[in-house]
Amino acid sequence: MINFNGNIVAQNDNIMVQNRAFLYGDGVFETLKIINSKILFLEDHYFRLMAAMRVVRMEIPMNFTMEYLEEQILKLVQQNTVSDSARARITVFRNDGGLYLPLTNEVSFLIQASSLENTLYPVHTNAYEVDLYKDFYVSKQLLSSIKSTNKMINITGSIFAHENGLDNCILLNDTKNVVEALQGNLFMVLEKKLITPPVSEGCLNGVMRKQILALAKKIKDLEVVEEVISPFDLQKADELFLTNVITGIQPITQYRKKEFKTDLAHLLLQKLNESLSEN
Structure with a gap:
């Protein structure tokens, strides 16, 4: 059991308890822009994500190809009906276990997506x-x-x-x-x-x-x-x-x-x- 916001709940009811991205910041991410079901600059995002995973010594799964991640992102964007113009974030984090020293370098990932107002980039004329x-x-x-x-x-x-x-x-x-x-x-x-x-x-x-x-x-x-x-x-x-x-x-x-x-x-x-x- 754990205490979450003053309530005693089962540890398994809270995804944060063992999540290393929450506990130690043990994760990397990419934020992407999608226009008309196309991820802008996909190759640059993909290789930067792979480079970041290598820097922090995460094990890159065999199926983590650019095509696989593109498919997973677009599947969510379409499910959320925001494929015309969307912001998506993919977070990759080391799997549960260990303290500062992890028990494994294997990873999981989480993708979020939300709509954006503009397709092409707007001209910003506001004071800044x-x-x-x-x-x-x-x-x-x-x-x-x-x-x-x-x-x-x-x-x-x-x-x-x-x-x-x-x-x-x-x-x-x-x-x-x-x-x-x-x-x-x-x-x-x-x-x-x-x-x-x-x-x-x-x-x-x-x-x-x-x-x-x-x-x-x-x-x-x-x-x-x-x-x-x-x-x-x-x-x-x-x-x-x-x-x-x-x-x-x-x-x-x-x-x-x-x-x-x-x-x-x-x-x-x-x-x-x-x-x-x-x-």
């Missing part, structure tokens, strides 16, 4: 203000580049943003350089240069980040680089914007007292939607 989050820092290590179920920095940072009337916060690493935002990778425009922190700085190896880098490299007279960004650099920027698979591109309009243009962000969004319409 950010600031630095400095209570905790991201470590410059491989674990920071994968999507694990341990997101306490993002959670506490989101609470900080909410309490201070901000739309988002920018995270710093343990050398006090800019890493990313709470919900996406960060890009900075300085004159004719587009800059984003390298993955080695501790940022997530974002799927949308990869798409934006590829699209930006096709724009004439725009230099695209992965370089370290300091907090002081943000004040000099012409533009700042965030990227993730669900939102697409979110321009930042204000950081502290500095206001930013949104020209390149909107151009890249147009090119992103055009690329999706062609496929």
Whole structure:
């Protein structure tokens, strides 16, 4: 028996009791966007998930092919009647047993899906203000580049943003350089240069980040680089914007007292939607 919210219940009645993702954050996940029964950037998501499982030493089942996971995700999306435009999350966690040392490296998975309003990525013209989050820092290590179920920095940072009337916060690493935002990778425009922190700085190896880098490299007279960004650099920027698979591109309009243009962000969004319409 266990005590759950003041009630004595059978241990088997509560799925959390032995779940290692709940007990230790022993899980990895991917969040995906589905349009018209097609998973966007499926291959990138699949290989990032496989890489994350290898990093944390999970045993990859023989049936965990890209085709199998695609089938499982789309089956749920269709069952939930949200296949026109949906957000899906697949969480992979190590099976029950053990303390810090697991009894097995075999895994189970859970898929959730819900509807989204838009099919293609919308143009964001709303005011969007950010600031630095400095209570905790991201470590410059491989674990920071994968999507694990341990997101306490993002959670506490989101609470900080909410309490201070901000739309988002920018995270710093343990050398006090800019890493990313709470919900996406960060890009900075300085004159004719587009800059984003390298993955080695501790940022997530974002799927949308990869798409934006590829699209930006096709724009004439725009230099695209992965370089370290300091907090002081943000004040000099012409533009700042965030990227993730669900939102697409979110321009930042204000950081502290500095206001930013949104020209390149909107151009890249147009090119992103055009690329999706062609496929």
